[in-house]
Amino acid sequence: MTEQKFIDKNSPGRRRNDKSHKAILQAALELLEQDGYRALTIEAIAARAGVGKQTIYRWWPSKAAVVLEAFTANAAMQIPLPDTGSLRQDLQEFFASTLHAGGERTALVLRSLMAEALLDPEFADQFKHIFIYARRNALGEVLTRGVERGQLTANVDIDFLLDLVYGVIWYRVLVQHAALNEELMEQMVDMIMRYSEK
Amino acid sequence: MTEQKFIDKNSPGRRRNDKSHKAILQAALELLEQDGYRALTIEAIAARAGVGKQTIYRWWPSKAAVVLEAFTANAAMQIPLPDTGSLRQDLQEFFASTLHAGGERTALVLRSLMAEALLDPEFADQFKHIFIYARRNALGEVLTRGVERGQLTANVDIDFLLDLVYGVIWYRVLVQHAALNEELMEQMVDMIMRYSEK
Amino acid sequence: MTEQKFIDKNSPGRRRNDKSHKAILQAALELLEQDGYRALTIEAIAARAGVGKQTIYRWWPSKAAVVLEAFTANAAMQIPLPDTGSLRQDLQEFFASTLHAGGERTALVLRSLMAEALLDPEFADQFKHIFIYARRNALGEVLTRGVERGQLTANVDIDFLLDLVYGVIWYRVLVQHAALNEELMEQMVDMIMRYSEK
Amino acid sequence: MTEQKFIDKNSPGRRRNDKSHKAILQAALELLEQDGYRALTIEAIAARAGVGKQTIYRWWPSKAAVVLEAFTANAAMQIPLPDTGSLRQDLQEFFASTLHAGGERTALVLRSLMAEALLDPEFADQFKHIFIYARRNALGEVLTRGVERGQLTANVDIDFLLDLVYGVIWYRVLVQHAALNEELMEQMVDMIMRYSEK
């Protein structure tokens, strides 16, 4: 997914070693959980994966890219798009799966990726397109259908609502002053429904 | 405010050099704007400030702490607490001054500080208490008065509203997909007012 | 000879860069002559050799070790062992080549190495084995042959004679109150010959 | 003795604090024995002596000067000049007191002072005049009397003999391959006596 190189491989020479590939992703995640993102280094990943540094540099542009791929490769990425006919129910299901996808492990990775995105504009682009906008668009679809069905006022600013929802979620993930939980999700559904015609 | 060390100074010994102190804060901000936080180093700050590295390490635990103090020392920190009797007007004034306080320069610093907070739990604590919670509490005060005046429903969850507001603000500052502007502030006032009694 | 690490090199990995190796030794000697041993720093050697500091630390335990290798790598180390049948003549030749090997440049280096040996027991061991004892043993061989040939009394204490000879030489090199010259060498030959049978 | 400053003291002002003075010398020696000369720092001396750094810099030009004064202040400096009428006996007594004056503690200090002298020409001058030449001259006096009494050949080169004697002594102190002991002293007396008329 983050793979830049197109692998045709009618050419001679050894092919990409899938074992190393996986070992690298695995090692990155393990070290991240063990010592935190700040202490994560390419050298440490290579050492733990039993891999040469060059092998990492050959396939990824930065350690953040490794972590991003390790993260997106995990199942956690799937966000089913509910379409029950009821906006309230769609939202409840969407938020439920969002909640379900993210534990503390996930939050740790997200904080690391966001930190990197804040420091490296190049990575920020990747991160936004692969992760942030993908989520936004999914929820945007749900809300748009809500408008189409007349369950939200026609003049509602969907982008503002998306900012509200993901704003809160990221804010809690980053600041860690309160957990992401069902109560929050319920409150968000309620908040959004206040934008129904009346 | 950000000073960790309690300076009694009936003790002997040379006092802290205020000129150097200020030069360090100034140098940090300048370099930050010039080259970005990633490229900011203690050595560069010391060099530009014309100061020994030890003088920085003597007074701050990390470069992030320097930036935080430089940031909070700037006037930009003042958030007047409006109390007009009208919740809507209080909110409008509060948001207006929030907006006014932060230009792109401010956003740049905030992204840097947040990145650091995400990577360094120790710094995160400082940052939250000095900046994040201070802001939250201020707005919390405004909202509480709104409840007391009966301008918000008694059972509203103020913490949730604070998360919504600061969630959006941080989300835009961090993701940079849209600007903080008056329209947004207006929308937030409107959103909050939807929690009025009827 | 001074190489500590045993280099097998059937192992993979880039080999030691011989150009850098030599540049380091050269730079060390140049800086030593320019500014003196006290002013000699690893950083300066690295800078002048156009080399990373780590490359020096990788191969030598201290700057003294660099200087020692630079010194011993120079031809100046060769001490031919004369064996003419005549003790007096052997001594004359041995002292002549000793004298010839060492100019003021050499004395400068020897003073530096001795200073370091006095301050660093670990280095002292190396220095003694590579340099001091090597010289001692060579002259010891000459004297032993003198005894075997009956040109020195059988009960002479060769170690004492060695201490006398190298004591004087080092004393003059270190204290610098008088030069090492042919007259001195002649006097030493004469002194030793006083230990002949009659 | 090593005092540079001429103290007239008709002027007002506090006089030198003798307690601090002694504490500094004491602290220097203790630290030297504990950790070696390399690890000896002005800061450590000041700390252990309970003294400000400035107080040291006010009275001594370098840490070596402190050690030198601490050393010379010790009784160990007294070398009685024997004059028994017999060269052999004079030498025996002279060497005996030399031996007696110097234990391992002394040797440690001498190695430190010599190391410093090798690295700092300014200190070398002081050291030579205060210590090295003083000893040389004393023994020179003994030998001169030996010549005058006809117990050494008239054409003997006294300076050469002095180099032999102190060469050996320093060589053993510095290289530490053999102890200074009575046997050595006996051998040196014997060696010198070989320069008697016949």
Place this chain on the structure above:
DNA sequence: GACTAACCGAGACGGTACGTCCCGTCTTAAG
């Protein structure tokens, strides 16, 4: 007895070098 100059402890200051860590690149032998 007050004045005053020098000394004292503490400790901050600008600076230099230390030895270490990692970066991203390059060069091997092996597969």
Place this chain on the structure above:
DNA sequence: CTTAAGACGGGACGTACCGTCTCGGTTAGTC
């Protein structure tokens, strides 16, 4: 041609001391 290994030039780290400079406070004379 890729891989693991590992040396390379480079840059910043955080620390240790250097020798200097202020501080408040003490001490001992001279006036």
